[in-house]
Amino acid sequence: MKILQFGTGCFLRAFIDWMIQRMNERCGLDAEVTVVQSTSSGTGKLLNEAHGRYPLLIRGVVDGRVVEELSEVSCIRACYSAETEWNEVVLAALDPDLTCVFSNTTEAGITYLAEEPPTELVRSYLEPQCRKEWGALPNLVPPPSSFVPTSHSEESGKLQSPRSFPGKLAALLWYRFRTGLSGVTVFPCELIDRNGETLKRVICRLAQDWKLPPEFLAWLDAECEFCDTLVDRIVPGTPKTEEERKTIRERYGVDSPLLVCAEPFHFLAVQGSEKAKELLPFEAAGLSVRFVPDIRPYRERKVRLLNGAHTGSVAIALLAGLTEVGEMTHDRLFTAFLHRLMLREILPTVPLPMDEKRGFASDVLERFSNPFLHHRLESIALNSISKWRVRDWPVLLDWAARNRGMPAPLLTLSFAALLVLYVDNESVDTGKKPLITIRDDETVLAFFHLRQTDAFRTHDSTVRFVRETLVNDSLWGTSLADHQPDGFAEEVAAFISWIRAFGMRQTLTKVLDDDSC
Secondary structure, three states, rough: EEEEOOOOHHHHHOOOOHHHHHHHHOOOOEEEEEEEEEEOOHHHHHHHHHOOOEEEEEEEEEEEEEEEEEEOOOOOEEEEEEOOOHHHHHHOOOOOOEEEEEEEOOOOOOOOOOOOOOOHHHHHHHHHHHHHHHHHHHHHHHHHHOOOOOOOOOHOOOOOOOOHHHHHHHHHHHHHHHHHHHHHHEEEOOOOHHEEEEHHHHHHHHHHHHOOOHHHHHHHHOOEEOOOOEEEOOEEEEOOHHHHHHHHHHHHHOOOOOOOOOOOOEEEEEEHHHHHHHHHHOOOOOOOEOOOOOOHHHHHHHHHHHHHHHHHHHHHHHOOOOOOOOHHHOOOHHHHHHHHHHHHHHHHHHHOOOOHHHHHHHHHHHHHHHOOOEEEEHHHHHOOHHHHHHOOHHHHHHHHHHOOOOOHHHHHHHHHHHHHHHHHOOOOOOOOOOOOOOOOHHHHHHHOOOOOOOOOHHHHHHHHHHHHHHHHHHOOOOOOOOOOOOOOHHHHHHHHHHHHHOOOOHHHHHHHHOOOO
């Protein structure tokens, strides 16, 4: 089996390539991966020099026990630069044994970019002779075309690579169609909603821009499947400091620029057909992969329980003087807070069976305690306003709908702490100021900067500030005022007063001690 992969990043190498390696070793899959890199430098060059082999170090906590596992991934056959070796990429795409395509080109990778079609793509069906051949073919099966390259070193035969990832994939699929080959199954791993559906839509739009014949679009529908996916694994990647590299050298005897570090937890959900499920023996290899009819509940589970817990706790932890996620799991107060936030307030709003979401919540708490992950709270706090709107506001509303319109206490406290962080940027427990570098959209930063003097001057001004914050659509993308829980602004203002008067730890203690929480 041949697999084409767009992206050389640490995540794909610690997630998809690791899975393929497992399936090769445990199920005799014998799959080879050809990797496409946008540029001609960096990781791709190193991978080729290492003959596609690299070490993977998995470290973390599983069932309360620290695990460390060092292995080698060797399923990558070659890495080609789309910039300088597009001919080789096309040849790899024209392999009759090519079955699957994986990608992780960042969230911005699956976006529409208006671009001209490659010259060779146009020539393959617009020249008079080609049009004549096309019209004479029975059953619309195209003939082998003259554009198929033999070597990228022949300058006269070099092909032109489209600029965008969807453009590249559209061109490669066209070449497969034009030469009478079967379609492929595409598994995009970009962290956007409906990634497979979106990628197919962009490719179809490019096909229309390029005036490709309708038969190609029909072939895409009949022969190719674009699966929506949800990926989940924390991958710190390559060691960032010499001290960490030295520790790994001494402890594991590994010294490679291609080393990738990852946590033990992994999960892949795929919304795809039975045919797609049968392509790769994920389950037989013991991998945590699920093919499901609807991926949305699993996305909700991850966004709310993992991402929402991060965003919902970050301001509270920072104001209390903590700096990393791991510190929360070694602090009795914050351990109690995380458990109650996730199990009482977030978990009931996740639309999955109790055993699935409770097991995931337990995994998340264990992942937070990973001693090998130094996940800084300042990094998590990046763009917290928009993150809170997407990850935690829906939970607040769902919780209120289940509890007679009342606001969830810990999420309300989280919102109050977020406003204090953005206005004061000072740890109310340690006095450190500035606490962190607040990084967010310029409009967001300007809104809070202009209100630093009067926001918390009196109780009434605090309530007015909270209400003004809720109605500001430049912060949230829409006004939140019409859909807030009963008395939400007043509760937030009260928590702000507590935080500023008594400190974050005392406030959190008081809230947790309240039997109504």
